[in-house]
Amino acid sequence: MQESKLERLWYTLLIDQVNGNLQSLFYTTYSVIRMLTLLLSGKQLLWQSFKNIATLCLKLVIVGFLVKLLIAWSDLNYISALIQQALATFNHDILFNPWFYGVVPTVLLIEIWLPARQQPLLSVGFWQDCLWLLYDLMVNIFLLGPYLSVLDTFAQVTGFPIFDLAAILSPPILILCSILLSDFLIWFSHILRHHIPAFWYFHAVHHSQTELNLFCGLRFHVIDTLITYTIVTVPMRAIGISLPSIILFRVIQQWYLRIYHSNLKLNYGWLKHVIITPQSHRIHHSIEPHHRDRNFGSVLFLWDYLFGTQYCQYDEYPATGIDDPNFPLEISSQPHHLFITLVYQNLYPFQQLWNSSINPAWLKKTFIFLQSQK
Incomplete structure (x- = not known):
């Protein structure tokens, strides 16, 4: 049977x-x-x-x-639109973005004044993440944009929204609910990407950075990003949250993400109980075993507190990275070395999947995790 x-x-x-x-x-x-x-x-x-x-x-x-x-x-008009979007994205995100010229030098100065750990300001890891920044722009334009359109079309053909929150709630309450739900879904996707081994191989690329800096929050494998966007977008579209609203919160979250990935010795005082801080997120990136699987939050600390994944020591600033000597870490700031390393870092998860497919222990671990959630 x-x-x-x-x-x-x-x-x-x-x-x-x-x-x-x-x-x-x-x-x-x-x-x-x-x-x-x-x-x-x-x-x-x-x-x-x-x-x-x-x-x-x-x-x-x-x-x-x-x-x-x-x-x-294959649509020439669509390709033309992509080129225009590429220029608009570059202009909006970097060239004419006051946040870029304001936040970036401010955070770099604070890193000099209050570093969490002693490291070169413009380290090899920093230059590698600058290359990831350019790679991230291209991925957003040529893959994530079309993928979000596919998800939005999928939501429409499947009869979403199941119920329309916008028709029930006032705008301020709707915004608050959207922020809370989006933050929870990002937290939930983060949990999955740590506990499901096949997902972790892609998320490990982000955790590989041994020198946290302003741009290491952009060191995400494209598959890792697609997983997050899917888990966040589909449920929010199901309750009537518009795609532009979803993207807006992600943009805000992405900018704040750059701050708490920086090499800053800050815990925000009493605010550390409310929002993610550079100190609390460094714990999440820690190489120390007793810090593992803690502080998954994206902006709010609420979900870690409610579900018992919060680490409550606020004065620890451990070393970061992953426990895999085979990961292709950057070793030189020469442009060709940085580019080759970027390629190898993108191939790393697939190599791990191939190696684990010979011995499918990762499947058993995944099923054990899913069964424990019943």
Whole structure:
């Protein structure tokens, strides 16, 4: 009986992908969750068979999404719009952005005055993260923009919103609810990206920085970012929060993220109990085992406090990084070395996935984590 259920779910996956409708994303996710539920029921299954099915599903989803992007990019008008968006993004984010010319030098001066740890201001890690800044701009323009459009279209064809908060709440209450929900969903996605090993391989790129600085908050693998955007965007669209509102909060969060990733010896006094600080987030990036899986918050400390993931020592400033000697850390500020390192850092998660696919212990760890949440 167990095998027949899995077989029917497998055919559902195939049919959904062949259908080509955006709703297939929802049904594929539902089918995978059903398969995980069956696996967690305690019955014996062949791990190799499931690994083959999961691998093929992943290939189908990736190919289907790439086809949709290629179709969008095949439109010359769309390409022209992307070029205009690229220039607008560069102008808005850097060239004519007063925040860039105000916040950046201010934080750099405070890093000289109150450094959390002694390190060169313009270190090799700093220059590597500057390259990640340019890479992040390109990813936002050519991938995240189209992907958010796909998510928004998916929300429309699936009948979202389920209920419209904008029609029920006054604007101030709606803004407050949107901020709280968005912050919670980012916190929740952060938890998942630490506890599900396949997600962690991509998130580990962000944690690899051993010299926290103003721009290391942009050292995110594109897959890691896609996971976060999906987990945050779909539920918020389901309750009627507009896509521009979602993006606006992410922009604000991204700017604040740059501050608390800096090398600052600050804990904000009494505000440390309310919002994330450079000290509390350094604990999250700590290499020390007793700091592991603490302080997941994005802006507010509320969720760490409620769910018991808060670390309550406010005067510790540990070393940061990940416990993997094989990670391709930057070793030179020469431009060609920085570029090669960027490529290897982007390939690192896939190498980890390949190595773990030979020994699927990461699948077992994932299922143990999911089962513990029941």
